[in-house]
Amino acid sequence: MLFWLSVSLIPVLLLASLQAYLLARSSYVDRGEQLLVQSDRTLRSVANKINEAEVLLATYADAIAPDQCDRILETVREFVPFVTTVSSADMNRHILCSSQGNAGFTARISLPAPTAPYDNLSYRSALIYGRLSDQWVFVLSRYARDPDTDEPTGASHFSIGVAPLMEAVKSESQRDVDFALADIDGTILGNEHFAAINPVYLDRTRSRGRAQLFQMTGLDNKTYDVVVRPLEGENLFFIVTAPKPGLFSQSYWGPISFVLIPVSVFLIALIATWIAIQRMILRWMAHLQDLAIAYGEGLYTFKGQDFQAAPKEIRDLAIGLETMAGKIGERDADYRAAVATRDAAIAEVHHRIKNNLQIVTSFISLQSRTVANAEARQMLADIRHRMDALSIVHSTLYRYERIDTVNMPFFFDSLLRHLSEALGAEDMGVKIKWRVDEFDRSADDAIPMALLIVEIITNAIKYAFGEQEGGEVRIDLSYDGERAVLEVVDSGSGVSQEWLQSVRSGQHRGIGIRLMLAFSRQLGGDLQMENVAPPETGLRIKLVVPNRRQRKIVS
Structure with missing residues (x-):
């Protein structure tokens, strides 16, 4: 019975498992959607901050004189604190002024040849490692113009530090969400949990042209959900990371509860049913079985367990079995008595036949003594031997218990x-x-x-x-x-x-x-x-x- 009750649990388990899978899948998708929304929001924030830096660069590009880089850096950082260096260079890329204090070297940023008009010529570089600032940066550049001729006289540069930019963005987001930039080679900048990302993820993101959700193991050996989003027109990728929901999170226990709750309820019901069946039915059925075995062995007076505390149906069945056993016992006793009487009569018949045969044998022996013919005496002797044989057979039979x-x-x-x-x-x-x-x-x-x-x-x-x-x-x-x-x-x-x-x-x-x-x-x-x-x-x-x-x- 318990086996079939357990088998009935299988559909419940299958449905609960399917529901749990669908819920887990939905939770995973929702988690990805949340990170995508967060990445959109953060990316807009990054774009806004870079735009602010470009506006300030356009404002101060013509005013950066050889002795003005430090002053302009202080002014700019009041609005965009992630600018790490302000510098200017001539048309030959020789640095004329730098907030880092060094000048006279050739800039690594090579701008395209200027073409009129010059008022909207602004450029962004790829990620480079700033030797003076000792960090990863990308550079905003703009041609500086002569106020009289409006001709370009050089270039002004704002170096944007990736780490400060990410810190500025992170302060506006959720606590467990982290941000970073990655170059085309997979190097991650501005994230303490990852040093690099698999270039295969970047290729898949670039080929699909939209943000993708992955799972990666960080430097701390924890699993993270990672959203990779390509930056339009740049060889850069925006990275959003968040720890994967833990063991005690709603995302983990929500799907499991769809299996545990129905299974737990079913198991509790199964145990309660088993206890009830054991106490009310199976225990008494075992006593009935003992009673039936005893009656089957001919122990018709066997009483066994008292069935007064049993359910009414089982108690009535036990009473019926006892009544039947009593009547069978009475008939069995009568039958045994009749069989014993019959066996005694048959044994007596065999005994009397044996005695009679012995008497006949004695008569033949007496008669043979009076016969003079040898052949006739031999015939009488043969008859006597056969009569003796019959007597022996009947003597053996009447002494045997079974007739x-x-x-x-x-x-x-x-x-x-x-x-x-x-x-x-x-x-x-x-x-x-x-x-x-x-x-x-x-x-x-x-x-x-x-x-x-x-x-x-x-x-x-x-x-x-x-x-x-x-x-x-x-x-x-x-x-x-x-x-x-x-x-x-x-x-x-x-x-x-x-x-x-x-x-x-x-x-x-x-x-x-x-x-x-x-x-x-x-x-x-x-x-x-x-x-x-x-x-x-x-x-x-x-x-x-x-x-x-x-x-x-x-x-």
């Missing part, structure tokens, strides 16, 4: 012991040996088989050994589950082939052979006779009886 079936080893052991004594086999030096498999046979079949064995052994003792001193008769009764095989072998001199042929052709008129054939037909078997193969001597008689009303008993 309808006969245990063959027990039955033949008793029979052959009595027969050996009655025939005086030991006095004649003849040993009778036997081996019988363990199986039962109906009494109606056991009697003709016993009479057949008596007839065979009697004939063997009378005729097999002749002048020979002693001998041996072996009886083997085997059973293979499908048929019984009786084999009797004596160690006598054997018989002639003519005698065997007369038996096989049905021409032999001896009463003993005729009785053996009659018993074999009654058993439905096939009686076979043959001499023992040389160098041994003797006669082998074999009877194969098909499996009819037998059952094998495992000893």
Whole structure:
């Protein structure tokens, strides 16, 4: 029952898992959208700040004299604090003035040749490492003009520090969101968590032309959500990073709760159901099973557990079983008494038959003493032996506890012991040996088989050994589950082939052979006779009886 209840949990798990996956996917997408919105907002802020710097550069470009760089830097940084250096150069790129205090060197920034008009000629450089400021910068440049001729006389430069610019932007954003710039080679500037970004991410972002969301492991071995956005017209990328939601965040537990909550509720219901079933049904069903087993074994008076505390249906069932067991017990007692009476009557019948046969045998013995003809006395002696055999069979049967079936080893052991004594086999030096498999046979079949064995052994003792001193008769009764095989072998001199042929052709008129054939037909078997193969001597008689009303008993 619990197994099928557990199986019913599978659809719940599948639906909850699907819902959790969809929610996790939605949460991941929402997280990316939030970072994209934040990147748009921050990028606009960066653009505005750079525009402010360009406006100030346009304002002061013509006024930067060789001794004015420091003063203009102080003035500009009041509005745009991320400007790190103010400098001016002539048309040959020789530095005339620098807020860093050094002049006379050649600027690394090469501007295109000026063309009229000159008032809107403003340029942005790529990222370079400022040797004087010792940091990554990009340079805003603008041609300076002669106030009289309006011709360009040189160039003015504002160096924008990436780190100060990112700090200025970060102060306006969320606490867990960080920003940086990356050049085309993947070098990240202005972010303490990353030194570089995989150029494959940059190529994918540039090919798609829009911001992309990735996950990267930072220098602190933590996982971050990273948004990469290309800057239009620049070989730069704007980077937005935020820590991936942790174990105790809503983004993590939200999807999991879709699985845990229904599963927990189901498990609690399952446990409660199991406890209720165990206390109300299974425990009492186990007691009912014990009761049924006891009744099946014939213990009809067995009471077992008191069912007064059981549910009404189970209590009524237990009462019904007890009532049924009581009635069956009464009928069983009556049946046993009737069987005992019948067995006693049959045993008494066997006993009386045995006694009557003994009386008849005594009469024949008395009568044979008055007969002078030797042949007639021999015939009376044969009749007496057969009457003795019948008496032995009935004597064995009435002492056996079971009347309808006969245990063959027990039955033949008793029979052959009595027969050996009655025939005086030991006095004649003849040993009778036997081996019988363990199986039962109906009494109606056991009697003709016993009479057949008596007839065979009697004939063997009378005729097999002749002048020979002693001998041996072996009886083997085997059973293979499908048929019984009786084999009797004596160690006598054997018989002639003519005698065997007369038996096989049905021409032999001896009463003993005729009785053996009659018993074999009654058993439905096939009686076979043959001499023992040389160098041994003797006669082998074999009877194969098909499996009819037998059952094998495992000893």
